[in-house]
Structure formats: structure tokens, C-alpha cells
Amino acid sequence: MLIYILRRFGIALCVAVTVSIVSFSLLHMSGDLATAIAGPEASATQVETIRVQFGLDRPMMSQYIDWLGKAVQLDFGKSFYFQGPVMEMVAERLPITMKLGGIALLLAVAVAIPLGVLAAIYRDTWLDRVALLIAVVGQAMPSFWFGLSLILIFSVTLHWLPVAGNEGWENFVLPAVALGYYAMPAMMRLTRAGMLEVLGSDYIRTARAKGLGKGKVIFKHALRNAVIPVVALAAVELGFMLGGSVVIESVYSMQGLGQLAWDAISRNDYPVVQAVVLIIAMFYIGLTFLADVINALLDPRIRTR
Amino acid sequence: MSILLEVKNLRVDLPTENGMLHAVRGIDFQVKRGEMLCLVGESGCGKSMTSLALMGLLPRKAICTADRMAFDGTELLGLPDKKLNQLRGQRMSMIFQEPMTSLNPAYTLGNQLCEAMLEKPGVTRAEVRERAIYLLHRTGISNAEDRLRQYPHQLSGGLRQRVMIAMALMCGPDLIIADEPTTALDVTIQAQILRMIRELQREFGTAVVFITHDLGVVSRIADRVAVMYAGQVVETADVAQLFASPQHPYTRGLLNCIPVRGKTLPGSKLQAIPGVVPSLVGHVSGCVFRNRCALADAACEQDPPMVNTAAGDKVHYARCHKATAADAVQLNEAA
Amino acid sequence: MTTISTSSLPTGPTTQTSSFLQAAIKPVPPWRRMINRMLGHRGLVLGAAILAVIVLAALFAPWLTPHDPFEQNVSQRLIPPIWNALGSWDHVLGTDKLGRDYLSRLIYGARVSLMIGCAAALISGVIGTTLGVLAGYFGGRVDALISYIITTRLSMPVVLVALAMASLVGGSLKVVIILLGLLLWDRFAVVTRSATQQLRDAEFIAAAKAIGASTPYILVREILPNIMSALIVVITLEMAHAILLEATLSFLGLGVQPPTPSWGLMVSEGKSYMFFKPWVIVIPGVALAVLVLAINLVGDGLRDVNAPDGRN
Numbered sequence: 001m002l003i004y005i006l007r008r009f010g011i012a013l014c015v016a017v018t019v020s021i022v023s024f025s026l027l028h029m030s031g032d033l034a035t036a037i038a039g040p041e042a043s044a045t046q047v048e049t050i051r052v053q054f055g056l057d058r059p060m061m062s063q064y065i066d067w068l069g070k071a072v073q074l075d076f077g078k079s080f081y082f083q084g085p086v087m088e089m090v091a092e093r094l095p096i097t098m099k100l101g102g103i104a105l106l107l108a109v110a111v112a113i114p115l116g117v118l119a120a121i122y123r124d125t126w127l128d129r130v131a132l133l134i135a136v137v138g139q140a141m142p143s144f145w146f147g148l149s150l151i152l153i154f155s156v157t158l159h160w161l162p163v164a165g166n167e168g169w170e171n172f173v174l175p176a177v178a179l180g181y182y183a184m185p186a187m188m189r190l191t192r193a194g195m196l197e198v199l200g201s202d203y204i205r206t207a208r209a210k211g212l213g214k215g216k217v218i219f220k221h222a223l224r225n226a227v228i229p230v231v232a233l234a235a236v237e238l239g240f241m242l243g244g245s246v247v248i249e250s251v252y253s254m255q256g257l258g259q260l261a262w263d264a265i266s267r268n269d270y271p272v273v274q275a276v277v278l279i280i281a282m283f284y285i286g287l288t289f290l291a292d293v294i295n296a297l298l299d300p301r302i303r304t305r
Numbered sequence: 306m307s308i309l310l311e312v313k314n315l316r317v318d319l320p321t322e323n324g325m326l327h328a329v330r331g332i333d334f335q336v337k338r339g340e341m342l343c344l345v346g347e348s349g350c351g352k353s354m355t356s357l358a359l360m361g362l363l364p365r366k367a368i369c370t371a372d373r374m375a376f377d378g379t380e381l382l383g384l385p386d387k388k389l390n391q392l393r394g395q396r397m398s399m400i401f402q403e404p405m406t407s408l409n410p411a412y413t414l415g416n417q418l419c420e421a422m423l424e425k426p427g428v429t430r431a432e433v434r435e436r437a438i439y440l441l442h443r444t445g446i447s448n449a450e451d452r453l454r455q456y457p458h459q460l461s462g463g464l465r466q467r468v469m470i471a472m473a474l475m476c477g478p479d480l481i482i483a484d485e486p487t488t489a490l491d492v493t494i495q496a497q498i499l500r501m502i503r504e505l506q507r508e509f510g511t512a513v514v515f516i517t518h519d520l521g522v523v524s525r526i527a528d529r530v531a532v533m534y535a536g537q538v539v540e541t542a543d544v545a546q547l548f549a550s551p552q553h554p555y556t557r558g559l560l561n562c563i564p565v566r567g568k569t570l571p572g573s574k575l576q577a578i579p580g581v582v583p584s585l586v587g588h589v590s591g592c593v594f595r596n597r598c599a600l601a602d603a604a605c606e607q608d609p610p611m612v613n614t615a616a617g618d619k620v621h622y623a624r625c626h627k628a629t630a631a632d633a634v635q636l637n638e639a640a
Numbered sequence: 641m642t643t644i645s646t647s648s649l650p651t652g653p654t655t656q657t658s659s660f661l662q663a664a665i666k667p668v669p670p671w672r673r674m675i676n677r678m679l680g681h682r683g684l685v686l687g688a689a690i691l692a693v694i695v696l697a698a699l700f701a702p703w704l705t706p707h708d709p710f711e712q713n714v715s716q717r718l719i720p721p722i723w724n725a726l727g728s729w730d731h732v733l734g735t736d737k738l739g740r741d742y743l744s745r746l747i748y749g750a751r752v753s754l755m756i757g758c759a760a761a762l763i764s765g766v767i768g769t770t771l772g773v774l775a776g777y778f779g780g781r782v783d784a785l786i787s788y789i790i791t792t793r794l795s796m797p798v799v800l801v802a803l804a805m806a807s808l809v810g811g812s813l814k815v816v817i818i819l820l821g822l823l824l825w826d827r828f829a830v831v832t833r834s835a836t837q838q839l840r841d842a843e844f845i846a847a848a849k850a851i852g853a854s855t856p857y858i859l860v861r862e863i864l865p866n867i868m869s870a871l872i873v874v875i876t877l878e879m880a881h882a883i884l885l886e887a888t889l890s891f892l893g894l895g896v897q898p899p900t901p902s903w904g905l906m907v908s909e910g911k912s913y914m915f916f917k918p919w920v921i922v923i924p925g926v927a928l929a930v931l932v933l934a935i936n937l938v939g940d941g942l943r944d945v946n947a948p949d950g951r952n
Contacts, residue, residue, distance in 0.1 A: 202401060210420070265803050
């Protein structure tokens with residue numbers, strides 16, 4: 001079991017490095033960074049000055065190695081635009097995005113699992129169809145539009161919740177819903193499919209034969225087995241949410257990591273973009289790793305190998 | 306001995322794509338307290354469906370009807386779930402055929418052994434645990450205390466089935482329904498488990514409905530036998546009577562198929578009953594065995610009556626037109 | 641169901657007893673059965689119908705649109721749609737801030753979305769399927785390498801990388817198609833890889849090898865047709881994904897550039913007015929949702945028809 005974890009950890013590390021290489025190359029190859037930073041009105045000499053100043057004239061390989069070396073020490077260099085250390089900016093914004101992602105995931109799970117269980121128990125009834133309808137409609141709406149619609153309904157028309165910002169807990173409600181709703185259908189369907197499969201298995205029949213009540217059969221015996229892949233999926237979805245938060249944070253004007261990345265992209269502030277991409281990738285890798293560990297912990301067949 | 310389980314005219318129908326499948330077509334049988342009744346039949350004769358009907362575990366789509374299906378006087382059909390759950394596990398329990406998949410992989414054996422009994426009011430955890438250890442011992446499992454903490458996947462099939470048996474005995478049920486409990490096991494283990502079931506049954510005075518397709522098993526452990534064919538009981542008798550003088554052509558055919566050491570000549574052909582079981586989908590009438598029976602004639606187009614072929618107060622029923630009633634007492638059953 | 645299936649009884653005896661003979665059932669060819677199943681699946685039929693309407697509307701856009709989608713008319717700006725008191729039949733869905741007819745922009749926007757959806761799905765499909773089939777068929781180191789590539793791609797935040805690259809290169813229809821095509825191949829790879837793995841040891845593959853078929857032949861003529869059903873499901877789902885991503889990119893300003901009508905762009909253009917003139921963002925959003933819904937229904941329906949009970 002320990003070897004299993006260590007091996008997964010090693011692979012995770014390699015993947016992280018590879019991601020950083022790929023994103024580094026992609027960015028540097030997409031266009032001339034020096035020109036982009038200098039802006040469209042700059043003269044050729046200004047561009048050259050910038051190129052030397054930021055070390056963009058050196059071979060890409062050595063640029064990367066330098067960057068990686070510093071990144072490992074959590075020094076992501078200085079922001080082109082703000083002249084301050086990137087790490088500070090990231091550290092300031094990260095908690096907000098994580099809070100947002102966490103709440104979004106909790107909401108999604110809180111809806112997905114019960115709905116999936118009900119859909120499985122009352123299979124092919126109106127309840128099941130409604131659940132599937134919600135799932136299918138949920139995955140059809142673009143998140144930015146859903147976010148705007150929520151503002152229209154709850155902030156503008158009903159005045160229940162604020163429009164923008166991230167000071168109090170009220171500010172997190174709508175964005176969390178807008179961020180989480182997209183993950184809900186996948187988890188609901190997985191729960192439903194898992195429950196259907198488990199409910200047809202022999203050990204459920206044994207449990208019923210022992211005279212256990214419906215609730216015990218469903219929650220103790222069935223759900224416990226059916227929910228394992230859903231928990232793993234939830235961890236992965238959290239990773240996706242962190243990556244996709246840029247849209248929601250933009251719509252709700254929240255000062256999170258996504259918004260930071262967006263600002264940096266608009267301003268061609270590449271050290272910041274590099275850093276954010278790497279950090280989010282690390283989180284995603286960490287979460288998928290966590291998902292594997294959870295899988296192993298929850299399923300005794302793997303745990304006691 | 307009083308009658309513990311009484312079944313009259315049990316029918317189970319399953320809607321399928323091709324029509325209604327009549328899996329069980331009006332069977333009757335009784336089980337007395339402490340008695341081992343063997344339900345014998347080939348695959349698809351409806352014996353498993355019968356057991357599931359008794360325990361209320363039929364699939365959702367199945368339609369189950371009966372004139373009477375009573376456990377110790379309580380009518381089982383139509384019993385609300387809450388009352389049924391009070392009987393299941395406590396006074397009636399079941400052992401299934403596949404030990405490899407019948408236990409929940411996520412919980413320890415101890416947890417699964419004890420949970421049914423913990424539902425009983427007034428029992429303490431310690432009592433339940435002790436009983437679990439005791440029963441694991443009695444079913445031949447060593448290191449019972451350690452086993453409680455183990456998970457199903459850590460045990461072999463034979464051991465798991467012993468755990469299932471122990472689990473069925475936990476609450477001291479009056480009736481155990483065993484659906485081919487040894488079919489999925491190695492032959493050597495089979496013999497051990499059979500012997501154990503018989504011993505425990507006698508010791509605890511539990512009635513058992515033992516479902517099997519193996520006549521050898523029947524001869525070893527049964528008190529009484531009910532032979533099933535194509536959804537009906539075709540013969541019911543004490544075990545000795547059945548083997549000594551089988552009254553139904555199907556039973557006779559089955560017994561002929563078994564090679565006997567000493568009697569069957571080496572190199573001679575194995576016997577088989579010609580023909581195959583007819584489809585039970587859609588309308589079925591008349592004697593269902595007639596397409597394979599040497600004695601069949603025009604009379605067999607009618608549903609055959611259940612005839613008691615034994616004299617005195619003995620009972621040996623056969624569902625056949627050609628069976629001769631000993632006391633000219635016929636019991637007509639709707640097929 | 642784990643209870644024994646008594647419907648597995650053999651149908652019909654081998655002897656001549658008449659009352660047991662079932663009427664012989666005429667065999668139905670497999671493709672016909674598939675069509676029947678598809679027609680019976682309500683979601684699939686509904687989705688296909690909606691999709692057909694949208695595709696036809698997009699194809700016949702020049703004949704259907706009442707106005708030129710690019711024609712600006714500042715005196716006619718921000719007229720509400722027909723269900724509002726101030727609306728008029730001249731502009732059934734109203735106009736935007738530059739006076740352009742919304743219905744016309746909507747229909748032309750369908751072209752943009754469909755084009756991008758198809759093209760991006762095609763490009764990523766080719767990339768992903770190639771990788772997946774190679775990984776699934778050859779196994780070993782090839783599989784290890786490709787799986788590693790897939791994991792790397794999955795670990796990258798797609799939206800951010802796409803945004804960054806679009807920002808550098810400059811947003812446009814072509815750029816969006818290429819970007820999405822290069823970034824969305826992962827699900828193709830994963831699905832075709834596992835489908836190929838399941839086929840790899842099948843007998844007909846061994847038979848093909850035995851008659852001396854070359855590897856490319858086997859891959860294209862034997863494996864590909866057999867993973868087609870799974871592949872089609874993924875194509876529809878990734879089409880929907882691409883359409884949503886394009887809308888997001890355009891919304892943020894880094895996708896299709898104005899004045900081209902893209903539904904995402906239309907939402908972003910109307911954002912500043914949304915508090916007073918909500919239809920400006922509601923209409924394109926609903927259109928997006930309906931299109932993606934239709935595609936998802938078709939994809940899910942195909943998946944159900946091929947393998948029910950969510951086995952995929």
C-alpha cells in the first residue's frame with residue numbers, strides 16, 4: 001500500500017514538471033513575448049531593451065531551467081506589470097479561489113448524491129426523469145451565462161444577494177452555485193449508476209434477507225460501496241473548478257486566482273500566467289492523487305492487499 | 306410436530322419480452338418444525354423463485370400469488386415490509402448459492418454477522434459477539450475471534466459459505482431456506498458443509514428447506530423430498546419412500562440416470578431423459594412432462610391431479626394421471 | 641438482476657407436441673434493430689429533431705434572416721423583442737446596442753457555433769483517436785508514453801492555457817478552432833484507448849494477422865469500425881464541449897472577434913445592459929443551452945442505445 005502511494009506520488013511529480021515544460025513552451029512559442037509586453041506602439045529598440053531586461057533573448061532551455069529552479073523554491077519571479085513578487089500576489093488571491101471551489105464542490109455533492117440515490121431507488125419514475133432532466137439541462141448551460149442569469153434573478157430582481165465582490169459569505173453563494181452546478185450532473189449520474197449496479201448485487205439481497213430495514217440497506221450497505229468512485233470524481237472536479245474559476249471570478253468580480261490570471265493575460269504579464277498555470281496544475285495533480293488514495297482507503301479490497 | 310411453513314397454490318409470474326413467464330405454477334408443500342425438506346429439480350424448474358417468493362425477495366416485476374403462504378400461522382403474502390423484516394433474519398433466514406458475492410466487501414465479517422441480531426431489542430453487543438464467535442466455531446472456522454475483524458475478500462469460498470451459514474443461524478431462526486449452498490463449492494468441501502448443515506439442523510431443531518439439483522445430496526440429508534419440474538411439484542414423499550418407489554415418471558427417469566456402482570455395467574450408455582423442458586412463456590396446460598414421458602397418452606392433455614399413492618396415514622403425492630391412488634383419495638389441484 | 645433468470649429456458653421442445661410450439665419469430669437484421677432502438681429512445685429523437693432544426697436554420701441562414709446581421713442602424717438600437725410591449729414584428733427578437741437585428745444575428749451565430757463545434761471535434765478527434773488506438777493496440781511502452789501524455793494534458797487548466805495562447809496570437813475563428821482542436825483530444829484518447837484494448841485480443845484480430853494483414857490495415861479496417869459506436873458518442877460530447885468553450889472564449893473577448901456574430905460574443909456585448917435589457921443576454925444564452933442540450937441528448941441517446949445502464 002505504501003509503495004503504491006509512493007509510486008503514484010513519483011508519477012505525479014513528473015507530470016507536474018512536464019506540465020510546466022509544456023505550458024512554458026506553449027507560451028513562448030505562441031508569440032514573441034517581448035513584443036507582447038512592450039505593446040503595439042513600442043519601437044524596435046524598446047522591444048529589444050525589454051527582451052534583454054527580462055532575459056527573453058537567452059535560449060528557451062536555459063530560461064526554463066532558471067525558472068524551474070526558482071519555482072521549486074516558490075520564487076516565481078517578479079510580475080512585469082506590478083513589479084512585485086509573483087508569489088505574494090498568488091498567496092493573496094489563492095485563499096479566495098480555494099474557498100470558492102470548496103463551497104462549490106460541497107454544494108454540488110450535497111445535491112448530486114441524494115439526487116442520484118433517489119433516482120436509483122425510484123428508477124424510471126417521474127423522480128428519476130426529473131433528476132436526469134436537471135442533469136442534462138445543467139450541462140447544457142455555459143457557466144458564464146448561468147452566472148449572469150443568477151445575478152439577474154437573485155441580485156437585480158429579488159435583491160437577495162450582492163452582485164460582486166468577495167467580502168462576506170453572501171458574496172460566495174451565487175458564484176459557488178455558478179461554479180458548482182456544472183460538476184453536479186456528472187456526479188449525480190455516477191451515483192445513480194453506481195447505486196443501480198450495487199442494488200442489484202448479491203450482498204444487498206443478503207442484507208434484505210437478514211431483515212434489515214430499507215434505510216439501512218440503502219445507506220449502510222449500498223451507498224457505502226456505490227459512493228467510492230463518486231468521491232474520487234469529486235476530488236477531480238475540484239481540480240477542474242480551480243482551473244475554470246477564471247470565468248466565474250470575472251463575472252462576479254472576485255479577487256481570486258482566476259481573476260489574477262485573467263488580468264495577467266490581458267496585460268501580457270507572463271511570469272504571473274506561468275505561475276498560476278503551474279499552481280493550478282499542481283493542485284489538479286494533487287487532487288487526482290488524493291482521489292487515488294481515497295479510493296484505496298475506502299475499498300478494503302485495495303487497502304489490505 | 307406442528308406445521309411451520311404452509312404453502313398452497315403458489316404462483317410466480319415474470320413479464321418478459323416474449324410474454325408472461327410462468328416460473329412457478331401452483332405449488333403446494335409444507336414444512337414441519339425441525340424437518341429437512343429438500344426441493345429438488347433441474348435448472349429453471351422454479352425452485353429458486355419459490356425460495357425468493359417465501360422470503361419476499363422477488364424482483365420488482367415479478368407477480369406472486371398464493372392461496373396460502375403462511376409461516377407459523379402468519380400469512381406472508383401482502384405482509385407489510387416492517388412486519389416482514391421482523392421475521393426475516395430473525396425467524397426465517399436464507400443462505401444463498403454464491404458465497405463469493407453474497408457478502409458486502411466493505412464491512413468486516415464481524416459487522417455483518419452481528420448486525421441482524423443487534424436489531425433485536427434487549428441484546429448487548431457482548432452477547433452478540435459471543436454468539437458470533439460460538440457459531441463460527443460450530444461451523445468449523447478456526448481463529449473465530451480474528452475472523453471477526455477480517456474482510457470477506459480475505460477468505461476462500463468454502464470459508465465464506467460457512468460464515469453465511471453461521472450468519473443464518475445467528476438469531477436462532479425456526480426456518481432456514483438454503484438455495485443450493487454447496488453448488489459453487491469444491492466437491493470435498495461440499496461433503497463437509499452438507500454434514501455440518503445436517504448436524505446443526507438436528508442440534509438446533511431448525512427446519513430447513515434445502516434446494517438442490519443433486520439427488521445425491523437429497524439422499525444424504527433429506528427427511529422429506531419435493532421434486533419440482535417446470536414450475537410444479539410433481540412428487541412429494543419421505544426420502545426413503547421416494548428412492549424406494551418413485552411414482553412420477555420424471556422422478557423415475559432421474560433416478561435411472563444415476564449410474565450405480567455394481568449395477569451399471571462399465572461401457573454402457575449413460576441414461577438421459579429424452580426431450581427438453583418446454584417453454585413456460587405464455588399459455589401452458591396439460592401435463593407439462595408429456596413430451597418426454599414414455600407413458601403419455603391423450604389423457605395427459607388435461608392437467609394431471611395430485612394423487613396420494615401411499616396407504617394409511619402416510620403421504621406420497623404424485624402429480625400424474627397414471628399414478629394409482631392407494632385409498633382412492635384424490636386431491637385435485639389446479640395446475 | 642442476480643436472481644436466476646428463468647427466462648433462459650429453451651424455447652420449444654424438440655418433439656412434435658403441438659401445444660408447446662411457439663410461432664417462429666422472423667429474425668430482424670441487426671442494423672434494423674438498432675434503428676428501432678434509436679427511434680424508441682425519446683431523448684435521442686428529441687435531440688436529433690432540435691439539432692436538425694438548428695442545422696437547417698444555419699444552412700439556410702441567408703434565406704431565413706429578415707435582415708443583414710451586420711447592418712447597423714443606430715436609430716433602431718435596443719428595441720425589445722416581440723413579447724415586450726415596445727417590440728415590433730420588424731425585429732422579432734429585438735435589436736442590440738448597434739441596432740443590428742437580433743434574430744438574424746442569432747441564426748448566423750448558429751453557423752459559428754456549429755462550424756466551430758464540428759471542426760474542433762474533428763481535429764481533436766483525429767488527434768485523440770490516433771493516440772488512443774496506438775496506445776490501446778500496442779500496449780507496453782507506447783501505451784505508457786501516451787498515457788503519460790494524456791495525464792499531462794489532463795493536468796493543464798485548459799481554459800487558462802487557451803486564453804493565454806489566444807491572447808498572444810490574437811483571437812479569431814480560425815485560432816479558436818485550432819486551439820480547441822489541439823486541446824480537447826483527451827477524452828477521445830481515453831475512450832478509444834480502452835475500446836481498442838478490449839478488442840486487441842479478439843479472435844478476428846488474430847485471424848487478420850494470420851492472413852498476413854499489415855498493422856496499419858488492421859488498425860484502420862478492423863479496429864476502427866468496431867470502436868465507431870463509442871467514438872460517435874465522444875464526438876457529440878466533445879462538439880458540445882467545444883461549442884461551450886468557444887462561447888466562453890468569445891465572452892471573455894479572446895475568441896471570435898466582432899462584428900462576427902458568436903453567441904458568446906453577443907452575451908458579452910450585452911452585459912453592460914443586462915440589468916435593463918435582459919433579453920440581450922438571455923436569448924443567446926438560451927440558444928446555446930438548447931444547441932448543447934440537443935447535442936448532449938443525441939450523444940447520451942447513442943450511448944444508451946449501444947450500452948444501456950450506464951455501463952460506459
